[in-house]
Amino acid sequence: MVTICNYKTIKEAFSRYEFIDRPKWEFLNFFSNGELAGVIFRNGVPWQTLRRFLLRNLRDMGMGKSRLDDVILREAEELEFQEDITVLALPVFFPWLKYLPGPLLRRLCREDKLEANAKIGRNIMEEAVREHRASLNPDSPRDVLDEFLLEMENQKNDPNSVFNEQDLIKTIFDLFTAGYDTTSNMLRWVILHMANQPEVQRRVQHELDKVVGRATLPSHVHRSQ
Secondary structure, eight states: OOOOOOHHHHHHHHTSGGGOSOOOOGGGGGGGTTOOOSSTTOOHHHHHHHHHHHHHHHHHTTTTSGGGHHHHHHHHHTOOOOOOGGGGGHHHHSGGGGGSOHHHHHHHTTHHHHHHHHHHHHHHHHHHHHHHHHTOOTTSOOSHHHHHHHHHHHTTTOTTOSOSHHHHHHHHHHHHHHHHHHHHHHHHHHHHHHHHOHHHHHHHHHHHHHHTOSSSOOOGGGTTO
């Protein structure tokens, strides 16, 4: 394993085709029953196809635009920190852990709890797919899930298509993971730095009080103020 920690080198490496694929780590398939599926951990053409599909449809749905403010603010009110799934990667970065007794390794990586949570999450996603399929209107897709179902129908005769049930479930999970994992980790670091630097914390709070106030949450309209 080679670790790159210099910004210039990382940027140069990621701009080259030889370095764009993700490694084949077993823990990456933890939530897809050991099968390679979804968009985050795919490589090559399947990754490109799903990525383009998601970007196109998410943008059409309002990603990055102010019309999603209400949705984001509602989510912010319910924000909470979730179980960290990165513990599954411990044997990747510390290979000697693989030689520990199985039960001890599972406990160390909290696999039992994560498997239970994954099962609950998968059941929720499968139920959402069933509900969307039952109420799907091809002439009026409501969201990305509807668009994916329509694409599944369009490509149902293609055995190599990435638009299938397994990829749909895993892609939904990927979207949730990409949303909460990055946000929660960023907020953890923000809270840590604020706690360590109370003067910065006071300045940030002062600006928030001045621009946003305490009766509402920050939104796009405050960015230009």
